[in-house]
Amino acid sequence: MTAFLEALGGKLAERWLALLVLPGLLLLATAGVAHTLGHARWHDAARLTEALNRLAAEPAWRSTGTLVLVLAGLLLAALGLGFAVQAAGTGVELLWQSTRPWWLAARRARRWQYARAVASEALLAAAHAQQGDDPRAPALAAEARRRALTSDRLGATVPACAFGVGDRLAAPAVRAESAYAMDLNVVWPRLWLILPAETRTELEQARVRLSSAARQAAWAAGYLVVGLLWWPAAVAGLVVAVVSWRQARTAAAVLADLVASTLDLHCRQLAETLGLSVEGAMTPELGARMTVLLRGQT
Template structure:
């Protein structure tokens, strides 16, 4: 038990250092540079060095007690900044997947729906034209087919399904729920806890990793906002914030797509196992009839 608690303590310490202390210390360093240099002397390293030398020769800095208190204060400040930014990251993640609950989010959702419907109409028109040209063996059949593929890709960039969320991330994460409902008539929200229990350790580990990547991307987005705010005092921090925001945006899309794809894949792979576990006869692939039967069993709907 002592060894177990020691191992847990080491892991918590490592996690505290990696998530809170180190990013917080880096931000405190940037804050010190911002307060010392400002916009006017943004690149004056000599000015920063002189400030550090002045602190070093201060008699109070040679006291062991003062050094210890300063070290604890710096670490506590770094941890506090890290914890605050992590909380902001959690809030950002919540906003990403939030539904249309107020006027602003409803308008954002409506705007995304209009864009998706326009892209869908353009894709269907191009698809019909390509189909007719292919049947008629027209010379431009290849070009029209390529045009239809481009229209399809443009629609998919907006959302895989008709948007129900104000932001792309929310629609991408919830897309499996709508796709599974459309394909199998299975209520994924009701089935998910059962599918999770039936999944293998490897499948759950992959999903957990994808979920962690999404959380990390949200934290990175929060850090980008922190550096953008610091840019009001020292403009190089704003550059760091913009680069961090661009990196976070890329990671968010990759993590959300990975998590959604793995969720849908787990449903496809373990749907039949769930039917068997519920005592529902299942032979062959998943069907809409089988999905409806599982949904009734999972939602305790006698009808």
């Protein structure tokens, strides 16, 4: 047991070091460089070296106690910054799933409606060309496929969230309602309890990837703030923000597909566990009965 606890403590320490302390130290170091150089002399390595030499020449730095206190202070500051960014990452996830700002959600809805209309027109034009033996038919068919892909990237239904990640995460609930007349918020906690360990692991890993992307976005915001003093930090922040957004879109798509697949594969099992009569495939009637039953138990 002692060996197990020591191994567990070591893994937790490594995780904290990798997720919180090291990124925090890097951001603090970047802030120190930004304070020293500024915009005007952003590439002056000699000035940075001179500042470090002056700091090292201070008599206080020759004391071991001072060094230990400063090191401990830096570690605590980095850890505190890491916790703050972790909390900010949760806020980023909530922002991605929010319907506000409303004007951004409305703009995405207008873009979706326009893309759908253009895709429908392109599809009709391609169909007419094929029926009339128009030589432009292959080109029009390719254009229709391209327009359809553009529309699908904006969402399967009218966007309701300000960001695409939120609509992608909400898609399984919309599908559960339309296909099975089921309230996913009511059914999912019970369904989770009967899922195989492998399925839960896949879902948890997808959820962790989404949270990781949100934390990266929060770190990117920190570098953008430092960029007010030293513009290279803003460039780094923009790069991290773009990478985190792409990772968030991918993670949200994977998580949504996994949730939808889990519903398709295991809802009948949940219905049988609840004592409902199941014959054949999952139906809206069965989904509605399951929702009503589970709501009565809450």
